[in-house]
Amino acid sequence: MNKGPMIYHSLKDHVYNYIASQIQEGTLLPNDKINEASICSQLNVSRTPVREALIKLASDNLLEYRPRRGFTVKKIDTQKKLEVFEIVGALDGLAAALSIDHLTEEDFTKMDELIKKIDVSIELENYQDYQKYQTYFHRVYLNRCGNVTLKEQLMSLQDGFIRQTYFSDDNKELYAILHVMNEHHRHILKLLQQKKKADVQLYLQNVHWKIEYPEMI
Amino acid sequence: MNKGPMIYHSLKDHVYNYIASQIQEGTLLPNDKINEASICSQLNVSRTPVREALIKLASDNLLEYRPRRGFTVKKIDTQKKLEVFEIVGALDGLAAALSIDHLTEEDFTKMDELIKKIDVSIELENYQDYQKYQTYFHRVYLNRCGNVTLKEQLMSLQDGFIRQTYFSDDNKELYAILHVMNEHHRHILKLLQQKKKADVQLYLQNVHWKIEYPEMI
DNA sequence: ATTTTGTATATTGTATACAATATACACTTC
DNA sequence: GAAGTGTATATTGTATACAATATACAAAAT
Numbered sequence: 330m331n332k333g334p335m336i337y338h339s340l341k342d343h344v345y346n347y348i349a350s351q352i353q354e355g356t357l358l359p360n361d362k363i364n365e366a367s368i369c370s371q372l373n374v375s376r377t378p379v380r381e382a383l384i385k386l387a388s389d390n391l392l393e394y395r396p397r398r399g400f401t402v403k404k405i406d407t408q409k410k411l412e413v414f415e416i417v418g419a420l421d422g423l424a425a426a427l428s429i430d431h432l433t434e435e436d437f438t439k440m441d442e443l444i445k446k447i448d449v450s451i452e453l454e455n456y457q458d459y460q461k462y463q464t465y466f467h468r469v470y471l472n473r474c475g476n477v478t479l480k481e482q483l484m485s486l487q488d489g490f491i492r493q494t495y496f497s498d499d500n501k502e503l504y505a506i507l508h509v510m511n512e513h514h515r516h517i518l519k520l521l522q523q524k525k526k527a528d529v530q531l532y533l534q535n536v537h538w539k540i541e542y543p544e545m546i
Numbered sequence: 547m548n549k550g551p552m553i554y555h556s557l558k559d560h561v562y563n564y565i566a567s568q569i570q571e572g573t574l575l576p577n578d579k580i581n582e583a584s585i586c587s588q589l590n591v592s593r594t595p596v597r598e599a600l601i602k603l604a605s606d607n608l609l610e611y612r613p614r615r616g617f618t619v620k621k622i623d624t625q626k627k628l629e630v631f632e633i634v635g636a637l638d639g640l641a642a643a644l645s646i647d648h649l650t651e652e653d654f655t656k657m658d659e660l661i662k663k664i665d666v667s668i669e670l671e672n673y674q675d676y677q678k679y680q681t682y683f684h685r686v687y688l689n690r691c692g693n694v695t696l697k698e699q700l701m702s703l704q705d706g707f708i709r710q711t712y713f714s715d716d717n718k719e720l721y722a723i724l725h726v727m728n729e730h731h732r733h734i735l736k737l738l739q740q741k742k743k744a745d746v747q748l749y750l751q752n753v754h755w756k757i758e759y760p761e762m763i
Numbered sequence: 764a765t766t767t768t769g770t771a772t773a774t775t776g777t778a779t780a781c782a783a784t785a786t787a788c789a790c791t792t793c
Numbered sequence: 794g795a796a797g798t799g800t801a802t803a804t805t806g807t808a809t810a811c812a813a814t815a816t817a818c819a820a821a822a823t
Contacts, residue, residue: 337613339806365774375808377594380775384598388605396554397775397814412695419640420633423751427632478629531744534640556776582804592778597805614784614805 340374344382347372352391352402359404363392389485413486418538420483421467422530425517427479428470429524440469440518444511451507454500459507466514470521513537557591561599564589569608569619576621580609606702630703635755637700638684639747642734644696645687646741657686657735661728668724671717676724683731687738730754 348368351357368379387394393403405413443466450458471480513536520529565585568574585596604611610620622630660683667675688697730753737746 339613341806376775377807377809381598381601381806384601385605388602396556399775399815409695412693415640415644415693416637416696416699419636423632423636476629476632478626479633482633527744527748531747558776593805594777594779598776616785616805 340372340378341381341385344368344372344374344379345385348382348386349391357402359402361402363400363402365399414538417483417486418534420479420486421471421538422533424471424474424476424479424483425521425533426526426530427475428473429521429526429529431473431475432470432521436469436473437518437522440466440514440521443469444514444518447507447511447514451504451511454504456503456507463510463514510537557589557595558598558602561585561589561591561596562602565599565603566608574619576619578619580617580619582616631755634700634703635751637696637703638688638755639750641688641691641693641696641700642738642750643743643747644692645690646738646743646746648690648692649687649738653686653690654735654739657683657731657738660686661731661735664724664728664731668721668728671721673720673724680727680731727754 348357348363357363363383365376365379365383368374369376372379383392383394383400386392387400391403392400394400443462446462447459447466450456450462471483474480513532517529517533517537520532565574565580574580580600582593582596582600585591586593589596600609600617601611603609604617608620609617611617660679663679664676664683667673667679688700691697730749734746734749734754737749
């Protein structure tokens with residue numbers, strides 16, 4: 330049996346994934362300095378693939394690079410985060426608007442089910458599931474927008490910035506906020522069903538993504 | 547006299563700029579293969595900085611990279627171009643909407659002057675000037691949108707994709723199209739002055755950037 | 764005690780070397 | 794003649810070496 334085209338995995342890619350994971354899971358924290366030699370010995374590779382991976386990580390906004398000073402884990406300040414969410418809001422709104430003519434009944438059903446699952450997750454205070462399901466919710470129309478580049482762009486913003494956003498510790502407040510967010514989802518679904526392009530776009534941009542505790546798309 | 551902070555220019559940056567220029571000015575054409583050794587001898591540098599520049603160029607969408615096959619100048623097909631313009635439309639629209647509360651009388655005057663200069667450029671069939679002035683026009687509100695990340699994102703899309711878009715040879719048709727475009731500019735200015743946020747955003751997205759012969763921002 | 768200077772050490776930038784893989788092209792085979 | 798095979802050559806991926814620069818820290822000066 331054929332496993333499809335053999336995917337070539339260079340050491341560079343290996344290093345890239347290794348560091349990206351460390352950042353995502355919090356082993357590497359914002360402002361931490363990357364020590365090339367240390368990575369080399371951890372993965373038993375030379376500096377060349379390590380540096381090539383670091384350059385790409387910097388290009389992807391996960392690391393910051395200062396000439397002659399090396400790479401550090403990018404610290405995203407609040408201002409920057411707000412700016413990114415403004416962009417995500419506009420792009421997610423665009424995706425919804427573009428998807429309207431292609432959404433099927435199955436899509437609506439799926440979104441409706443996801444909203445219910447999100448409700449349950451909130452009640453159980455399972456915020457990991459909340460994340461998962463609300464990501465799926467947005468992906469339903471993102472997958473129908475017909476613009477692959479837009480999809481990639483949104484995913485890339487997600488990887489670069491939003492991953493680093495975590496929820497508040499105040500569970501009481503969080504609970505209330507997530508409930509509001511899911512009401513947004515219901516409204517979004519309604520607007521999509523009514524095929525109100527401009528409305529759903531502006532709602533996503535100006536209401537749903539204008540939030541204090543941002544969610545992941 | 548201090549010239550400000552000395553800017554460090556690595557060989558990697560040098561190579562990056564060299565290749566980016568060659569692509570922009572058409573010395574390197576879409577689908578052309580990049581020969582690392584050739585670049586090395588042209589610039590008298592070793593492969594290491596060349597490869598690091600190539601990786602960044604690929605990350606910035608100027609080159610395409612295929613493992614074990616090297617780098618080629620990215621061919622942007624029509625579909626991809628349309629997708630990018632859809633994104634640019636949404637982001638430029640967002641920038642306009644965000645700028646509305648910060649635009650001054652001087653900004654409006656400036657935009658009005660630019661519209662007139664664009665008219666003259668079209669009459670003289672000076673399309674280079676047309677490009678320049680219409681870029682300035684969009685930058686007026688882009689500079690007031692208060693979102694640095696959005697500005698960078700738009701500029702980056704410009705660098706990566708839109709540079710490769712050139713005007714038709716049919717001057718007759720082009721003349722008419724550019725006139726329409728400048729009418730758009732007049733309309734955009736009016737909507738900005740009337741502070742019609744949603745209208746100007748949707749107009750930029752759904753009218754101005756939905757064009758056959760795309761312009762540069 | 765604080766700042767400045769000097770020097771050792773660590774880290775980054777670049778060049779080079781070599782192994783792994785892809786490409787080109789002559790040579791078969793059908 | 795078209796398609797396949799084998800081998801020489803070119804190109805890419807990675808390791809290593811060394812020079813340039815930054816960092817750390819001790820000694821000297823204020």
